[in-house]
Amino acid sequence: MSLQNKKMSLLNRTFIGVCKTAFKPIFRRSARQVLKGRLLDLEEPERGRWLESDVKEYLKQTWARSDLLLPISELDQLPSYGNRLTVYLAIITTAAYQEMVARAVPADYAKTLVGDLGWKVYSWMLTTVSVPFRVTSRDPGRRMERVLRALMVFPFSAPGAPGYEVKVWTEGSNTYTHWTHCPPQTFVRRVIELNGDQGELDAFFKSWCLYDWPGADVLANDGQHGHYTRLNTLSRGDSVCDMCWHGCAKSGKERT
Template structure:
């Protein structure tokens, strides 16, 4: 199953990367970048340890793919800032597919925006951000906000081993904010594990 999902991701990511890179790269160079990134990932994946959950293992593999893309572009002399921006744009094209699927599923069960938001975050924490690979703490609120902390993130841990915590903050972590907008909400977060904090604090506030 893992191989099938990763091959799907490779296909979707390649399409997204082509769309994002085309304005600034020739077709032959884009193909070389995609080939190089996949070779780097195949080298990196040998050191990945299996997580307690399938979702956790999948996320670490995607972090390794992200690392491979970063390495491929920066080795070609592309700046950290440009590489980060390219990856953010590519990753969002893929991430929003997951986000739309979860949001559409919530419509089958709830009509209330607040209830849909709570259910969508529960779906994501069930898979792929599942315990115990990820550790979550729910925080009760007096209003319709959905609050919880993440106290363990295998993706943040992986990027730290590669010296790419800042890259993680500006890409993986940053994608949660447009995801919240897709879910008709606003996300407030003051800390992240990748940013050096002990936990990531999430407060999702549904739009009325």
């Protein structure tokens, strides 16, 4: 089944064009940093390593796949440009994974490579967003709360499904974000429903859903690990992503 004949509004087409122009150099830099010199296949090292030409062709085909996935995203149904932005990023990472598989990269290794590539982009975005809050507060808990609440305005504004749906509150140095609807993972599920399962949802989990742990450490910026816990995850079939962002770093036992 295909939705490629479904047309987006002019405003959304323009918005996506701007996003694509902005993110192309960011993903190109990240792909070069992550992929160049890596083995093409961990199990068959004799296949060689990623060359500059491999990276260029990979990016070219990833953007082409992104264009093909775009109609499935149903961006016109989303309530805000912030929500559309996050879904567009999910389109790119899904296309990046699919292109890895198409290049005969083993699925598990493809998930690792795409996760590493996406983390470069995500960590840069988190660092950029958090800079003003690092200037205004030295307290990790206060800083994290302020950044998270700013992100709830853009891009994670949450008027409810089909957009984000979340409850946010703070207790002491901890900020809680309990999500019951996530447009990017809904998009990935729709891709699988329409086109078949190549492991896209697991790739989404092993990138997007695992970024929160190191992402919390980036936001806290206190040189420690252990600023995040989550017991349930929407992309794993649970009814909620029950996130807790710890202003004070927790040990392994304290995080369970």
